[in-house]
């Protein structure tokens with residue numbers, strides 16, 4: 001009988017000692033988060049609108065822009081993105097997602113496009129500091145969420161054009177983006193292997209925003225339906241090109257089971273590869289929220305007195321704060337490990353990307369919940385930010401693969417597919 005291995009990754013372990021350059025970039029992001037983002041967080045949460053003035057400031061300092069994404073992903077440790085994400089989301093998750101939402105579109109292009117298409121389309125997801133643009137990455141549909149392979153937005157070839165029809169929902173920057181990166185099916189019988197990714201420019205006839213979703217948290221980030229009604233795009237907008245698509249369709253076996261939103265099984269689709277790539281940074285966002293709540297609760301516990309002494313002198317409170325710190329550090333290390341592995345080209349053989357995202361999401365939810373308790377009634381009212389952090393944290397168990405889907409991915413990786421349902 002062969003035993004499934006439960007040993008840690010065989011990839012060599014990295015040093016996480018931050019170089020002077022990484023410390024500089026982390027502190028630069030923190031300064032922006034503390035000075036610009038944190039003070040504006042409550043206002044934009046209430047307004048439930050894209051914080052354009054903050055995007056402009058982020059673009060001016062070089063935080064919002066293609067150049068930043070390019071150099072950050074190129075940096076050799078892989079830690080730039082997790083570090084910057086943690087700081088920015090420490091400032092505010094809704095505003096953070098407005099700043100980083102276009103990156104998902106960029107990742108969608110990166111996963112599917114030819115080098116020429118990348119050069120053309122990736123910068124257009126950001127524009128310039130004087131003329132900011134947004135990108136959106138649209139996979140999810142009303143009847144296809146976790147089960148990405150079942151999506152029904154249809155792309156039909158008509159001569160040298162493609163006609164796209166369907167409805168997407170829950171799309172970050174949906175409808176307001178200048179570049180929509182849309183995953184559609186060319187052959188629904190082939191599941192995710194029959195899918196292709198298209199770029200659609202703002203203003204293309206038939207592309208429109210549907211309902212804007214009113215949300216529990218990350219409310220400064222725009223989330224909406226995207227309606228595609230006979231959208232015609234030229235062949236050049238098919239990412240990867242026709243030849244590659246036809247090759248894939250010819251080779252594609254009938255799917256036994258698609259991976260699920262956020263998983264990247266054997267012979268992965270571009271949509272799933274996109275989610276895989278972004279996981280360590282998404283996890284780091286959740287770590288940033290958790291850290292914000294922990295710092296706030298720690299400070300509060302040292303200054304709030306009941307029964308004649310600070311509440312932190314009760315072991316129930318101090319041990320809780322200790323556990324919160326342990327969990328946050330554990331989550332951060334998983335994110336850094338996955339980011340480092342991704343940058344070095346190691347495959348996530350034990351689903352290390354999903355481990356990072358799962359742990360960080362759970363920690364952010366637990367820590368923000370406990371922080372509310374430490375603040376008592378003040379934790380529950382909107383005068384204090386802790387309730388907002390809890391509302392924001394919840395999304396990290398849902399988007400980019402739900403907590404259940406992450407567990408499914410990890411279980412399948414550990415059991416070499418044996419845990420996958422028929």
Ligand SMILES: Cc1cc2nc3c(=O)[nH]c(=O)nc-3n(C[C@H](O)[C@H](O)[C@H](O)COP(=O)(O)OP(=O)(O)OC[C@H]3O[C@@H](n4cnc5c(N)ncnc54)[C@H](O)[C@@H]3O)c2cc1C
Nearest residue numbers: 137138139140145146170171172223261399400401402404
């Ligand atoms: C604010 C926000 C922003 C988003 N941004 C984007 C975006 O930019 N682009 C985009 O394409 N999508 C986006 N999404 C969509 C998001 O990725 C999906 O909501 C998510 O993948 C879950 O899909 P669903 O909502 O259809 O839930 P479902 O897939 O219907 O799942 C419902 C429940 O069933 C569970 N479940 C489903 N299948 C299984 C299974 N096999 N085993 C165990 N449990 C299972 C799920 O874990 C979940 O608990 C966003 C969502 C939100 C809320």
